[in-house]
Amino acid sequence: MDTAVIDHLRGWIGKSQTDEDLISERQARLMAATVDYPLERIAAGQPLPPLWHWVYFLNGLPPAELGRDGHPARGGFLPPVPLSNRMWAGGRVAFLRPIPIGASVRKVSTILSVEHKQGRSGDLVFVTVLHELFLTEGTLCLREEHDIVYREPQPLAKPVPVADAASPAGVSRSLTPTSTLLFRYSALTFNGHRIHYDADYCREVEGYPNLVIHGPLNATLLAQLAEAVGGRPIREFSYRGVSPAFLGETITFNVQCDGDAVRLRALLGNGAPSMQAEARLA
Template identity: 60%
Template sequence: MSRVDMAHLKQWVGRQTSDVDTLSIRHAHLMAATLGLDPAALVDGAPLPPLWHWIYFLSGSPPSELGRDGHPARGGFLPPVPLPNRMWAGGRLEFLAPLPLGASVEKRSRIVSVEHKQGRSGELVFVTVRHDVLHEGRIAISEHHDIVYKEPAPPGSRPPSAAPAMPAAQHSRRFEPTSTTLFRYSALTFNGHRIHYDVDYCREVEGYSNLVIHGPLHATLLAMYTEEVAGRSLTTFRYRGMQPSVLGTVLTINAHASGSDATVWTALPDGSVSMQADATFG
């Protein structure tokens, strides 16, 4: 029998929240340090690199309001899905205007759907949130963010994901996150999810072999690499997590560009894909 009461969860569709933040140059410099980048170009008025808006609009709950996984307890803005594991599954973004560093910006968020599915490992619930980031009253980024909830896999039992067919890579770069990388990215995004810093919790509760590399970190690396190899700014970016990657894994960031389109992906040492994305340029 399903543990999921979809009639109850669908009451969250349409819920909204908003926030205002300043695109701090200091915070951007800390992100650059986390990724080993030169911060010299990150000055007042410079465009925020793609997906770096995720390090802003931070909120935190006191310890008494956190779940066992380190996330806020469920039932606030996001619905109280009873499945224990929560993952950053993917998303779609439109880049309509640059966001200048130092500017005051607004984010408006709304739950647009809650869907129940049956996966290979059991029940899944997908929650899609629309985020609009506005500068001077106009939408600069329109984003749909997909969150998936699922049952934990017993340790060592995670089935391999179906491998998508990728084109031949025209450009490649290796990236190996360290425990410090994961710690710093969690700190920059105020992400308390224990899969990124508590190895015992990873293995004993959520069934991972080691600390998990953040999904949004994957997506950020892909988006930045796409702009680098194309020499142009992104217009759209659609990404999907295929399988988790863990600490100790060397990631190969690959890109294949054709005209105004590009496919990018992070490959694991065995050639399988951890995250893939499709991008367009203006």
């Protein structure tokens, strides 16, 4: 990619935007129903479960302001990266204070970095966005660095199983996501990205064999399992997408606890990792 293009994209570094939202109990209950979380734990004043802030602060644009992929057209808050495929690559989240359900929260987002890398399949551009969530009195509750990757469509390499995938230690749960689950999560996050609901677009434009399971959905399910097994709230959570998971595949969510440290993986049917994560318990 031309150096002048990268320099232009780096002009977005430091760009910031602010939003406010009510962490409504109704939205949390809809999320609980979607990911099979106990409804009795959802009530005003109770802490929002980890990573559920992704179903708030939703940005809805009219059709004329959307790109072909269903996302907002590029060149607004995010830089106009000239690579067609955009994916949620991973991130790092620090849970500093509980976010009470029913609270009003302010979110400040800032472009931290724009990095160009040359992968085996061509150009990659990584954009990292810092999100900070504050209660109305100014208390910082959550700090998140969100990595977005852009690339051109390419033939997908066959995922390689990890060495110990045949009998992973710790606690595991399996899930075969359905199109209903993908629809409900897209609706809750107001995510118009067509890779999650338009199979023809997946195959013909972005080069995927089927609908793609949301990366943040896998991360949320891993964080949920970490708290359930660890018996304590998460203090820090980092995750990285390794290989896409597709509709029809069974995903095994595995958690291994070692004191406050938790190692997590979302494994595909052949044992290859779809997502890897680490957590620290409070």
